[in-house]
Amino acid sequence: MNDPSPDLLSAHRSDDSLTVSLRGAWHINSSPPDFTTTLAPQLQSGAPPTTISFDTSDLDSYDSSLISLLLKLHRQCESTDTTFDRDSLPTDINDLLEMALAVPETEEAEDQRDRRFFYRVGSASLAIVDELLDLFNFLGECLFAIGRLLTGRARFRHRDFWVTVQESGAEALPIVALISILIGMILAFVGSHQLSEFGASIYVADLVGIAMVREMGAIMAGVIMSGRTGAAFAAQLGSMKVNEEIDALRTFGFNPIDFLVIPRILALVIMMPLLTVYADILGILGGMIVGVTMGISFDQYFNQTVNSLDLVACSIGIVKGFVFGFIIAGAGCLRGMQSGGSSAAVGNATTSAVVTSITAIIIADAVFAVLTTILGL
Numbered sequence: 519m520n521d522p523s524p525d526l527l528s529a530h531r532s533d534d535s536l537t538v539s540l541r542g543a544w545h546i547n548s549s550p551p552d553f554t555t556t557l558a559p560q561l562q563s564g565a566p567p568t569t570i571s572f573d574t575s576d577l578d579s580y581d582s583s584l585i586s587l588l589l590k591l592h593r594q595c596e597s598t599d600t601t602f603d604r605d606s607l608p609t610d611i612n613d614l615l616e617m618a619l620a621v622p623e624t625e626e627a628e629d630q631r632d633r634r635f636f637y638r639v640g641s642a643s644l645a646i647v648d649e650l651l652d653l654f655n656f657l658g659e660c661l662f663a664i665g666r667l668l669t670g671r672a673r674f675r676h677r678d679f680w681v682t683v684q685e686s687g688a689e690a691l692p693i694v695a696l697i698s699i700l701i702g703m704i705l706a707f708v709g710s711h712q713l714s715e716f717g718a719s720i721y722v723a724d725l726v727g728i729a730m731v732r733e734m735g736a737i738m739a740g741v742i743m744s745g746r747t748g749a750a751f752a753a754q755l756g757s758m759k760v761n762e763e764i765d766a767l768r769t770f771g772f773n774p775i776d777f778l779v780i781p782r783i784l785a786l787v788i789m790m791p792l793l794t795v796y797a798d799i800l801g802i803l804g805g806m807i808v809g810v811t812m813g814i815s816f817d818q819y820f821n822q823t824v825n826s827l828d829l830v831a832c833s834i835g836i837v838k839g840f841v842f843g844f845i846i847a848g849a850g851c852l853r854g855m856q857s858g859g860s861s862a863a864v865g866n867a868t869t870s871a872v873v874t875s876i877t878a879i880i881i882a883d884a885v886f887a888v889l890t891t892i893l894g895l
Contacts, residue, residue: 730798
């Protein structure tokens with residue numbers, strides 16, 4: 519890359535005015551001068567100029583590199599209350615600069631321009647506070663909507679509810695079955711390899727049964743549904759927001775929480791415990807397949823599994839299914855309602871829904887682990 523040419527730009531200070539001389543041919547391949555190292559120091563000095571004007575009498579040709587420098591200079595002048603004399607620029611450059619200024623600067627560009635530590639910490643803190651306020655507001659609206667549902671005042675189409683039940687239930691069975699069987703087989707294979715060294719291979723049934731019922735069944739079903747159904751909820755609501763369908767519902771007097779969110783949350787809260795039990799059974803079946811190939815008879819494995827499980831262990835997994843279902847549906851709907859008005863925003867909302875729901879599931883499972891340990895369950 520060529521070094522920036524100092525002959526293309528010079529600045530002359532006269533009292534409170536700064537005259538910027540532009541000369542020669544400005545092309546991006548010839549490494550034109552950079553704003554940060556040429557003009558920015560003079561604007562950030564102790565006594566910045568009050569007016570900036572331009573001398574373009576020796577300017578030959580130019581491309582976007584010149585417009586980029588002038589755009590940065592104009593934004594810097596706005597931040598320092600310095601007058602930017604656009605009339606001293608040629609008409610064609612002035613028109614291009616006006617077009618560039620018509621597009622507002624994005625938040626990402628502002629963040630790239632200002633990298634101060636406390637600024638970034640403060641921005642992150644304010645963003646966290648805003649996220650928490652949105653979360654509490656969403657939870658409050660959901661609670662009021664559930665109250666209206668219980669009193670028969672919530673309005674939504676029951677056909678949409680049953681469609682959501684089918685999509686988040688029956689249609690999810692194949693992928694849940696595949697993952698659960700594989701998880702059960704992996705647990706059994708790893709457990710049998712270790713337990714066989716102590717002559718206790720039969721206890722692989724206890725390992726797989728307890729692990730699937732208490733932890734892995736609910737967690738794996740939750741992770742699968744986060745990527746499958748939670749992302750779908752966010753994409754659906756985000757697309758509706760882009761198409762202004764949610765605004766149309768409000769215009770016609772429908773509460774979007776009642777009409778869109780509650781049916782999805784209710785459907786997933788109902789189906790997740792059933793999917794958890796389904797995952798538990800198939801995970802145990804996968805472990806049984808490995809156990810039988812390791813020399814344990816079917817009857818021995820079955821009896822050992824039944825003896826190792828109790829109602830408390832099974833109930834813990836089912837309760838987790840209820841909680842995880844609410845988390846997944848709530849995260850998907852929340853991110854969908856927060857989506858911006860573009861296709862890129864819908865994609866970001868979908869990604870955020872998956873990350874949020876999986877993170878919340880892991881945190882909730884950790885809370886369950888602590889509580890069950892304290893209660894001795």
